[in-house]
Amino acid sequence: MIEARAVTKRYGDKTAVDDLTFTVRPGVVTGFLGPNGAGKSTTMRMILGLDAPTSGAVTVNGKHYAEHTAPLHEVGALLEAKAVHSGRSAYYHLLSLALTTGIPRRRVDEVIDMVGLRDVARRRVGGFSLGMGQRLGVAAALLGDPATLVLDEPVNGLDPEGILWIRTLLRALAAEGRTVFVSSHLMSEMALTAEHLIVIGRGKLIADLSVRDFTELASRKVVRVRTPEAGRLRDLLVGTDVSVTGLEPDLLEVAGLNSEAIGKAACAAAIPLIELTPVQASLEEAFMELTQDAVEYRVDDPDRSVA
């Protein structure tokens, strides 16, 4: 269980995380979503006690991370930027972490096998691909058999097989009763992996809901109607709960009515319909709609690049 209570983090005059309150529960995979620069990595660093909150508090199983006597057994973490000395081999990297808390060498070998790095375990990490680096990060996170896992963008750089592996792994870890908190900026990936979502933008909480609720939110349907008498149909349909958008001179998008109601209304008014198509917004579109006001870096902003 991870609890963030009114957490704020400022770097100089820039507020990275703004009064964030949420709870991550054990037993399910919780996705942590937000556009780049939303404050996901900062929040995760605060969970691990690497960055201190300017105000508020983050606890893991009721304690600040640093107060746990066996931190690697409590929380396993994969941080976004590689937290590995590039000159050290994967084996010695994991062994040095294991030794701090008395984890036996055989466990190091075991996690190396688990993530499929046995053949390259003795090579310097500097030569690893992004995907291999992610696997090493996952191995480090699993090392202490932790009750809570905090993974920052774990699918970054993985091939399709690796992505499938992570997905299965995360679900299995959650099914064992662990708390699994995974950040991503890809809604589609989270929809497949997570059961619960915490969405942030510009450091603020935007949504804290189950994936099912989010999907329903996303499935707010619109109907595309093509008719030569678009103006007349628009006047007929538009009302308090119904909005009509003209896409082309003869093409309308109607939100708030289903295709049956539109069809019947058009028939009653003797308006010929050429096309009547229900359209469902994708999860990605719904996510973008949810966070559109909170996107930190925009392509059209010449001073900033897309991170």
Place this chain on the structure above:
Amino acid sequence: MTTDIAAPRTGAAPAESHVPLPADLKVTQWRVLRSEWVKFWSLRSSYITLAGTVLGMIGFGVLFSAVTANRWPVMEAAQRLRFEPTGVSLRGFELAQLIIGVLGVLLVTGEYGTGMIRASMSAAPKRLPVVWAKAIVFTVVAFIAGEVSSFVAFFVGQALLSSQHIQTSLSAPEVLRTVFGTGLYLTMVGLLGVALGWIIRSTAGGIATLFGLLLVLPALSDALPTSWSQHITPYLPSNAGQSLTAIKPDTGMLSAGPGFWVFCVYIAVGFIAAAILVKRRDA
């Protein structure tokens, strides 16, 4: 390039642990120390800088001793008067101090530069055990390397000087103290580098600051008026520390005992600052 590295295979059972973990998984200072010991010996840069320190110390000692022995027959009386056999064989410390200083800085900044520090600090979130463990590991390794190279440089140097019968021995006054003191000085310079690494966090900045303290500061102090410099110059870190390497103190400099303690104060202040900053700053 990564092309020659085989793609990793996907592990089968995702999360099960078949290796039983001990009930006691407490992070202790001893365990962090063992971790830092393994970290030190699993980096190529440790071996390279240690070898550089030893070779610099011995190689320069051999060079200076051989050159001195060679020129002895044609040396003027004034030069002969200034000749001091222990110092000649230990001249390599001037190079060795820079290399061991780099090792000290790198021990810490290597972690900040690569991001490893975040792994270290999340494994030992109290943080200070990492600071002490690195200091202890470094002291042990650097002390052994410093003393071994200092004594080897001395013995080889004296053997070369003996061709002109101008050698000295460890039983002569102050010689043992000087040879031992030179190894100790190297250890302490490296420790100063470790402390600077924690404070400055970047390799380039740490090395530049250390070299500035050792090489530039004494030169700058020469520019001060004499009435000031006599109260400042002997207490500069390099001058105080290098009193350990002199068989008798240079004019106006501290003798070995006080010099050692002044140098200790610099290192202690460095580590106190390091400890405060490491606790306070975001990793």
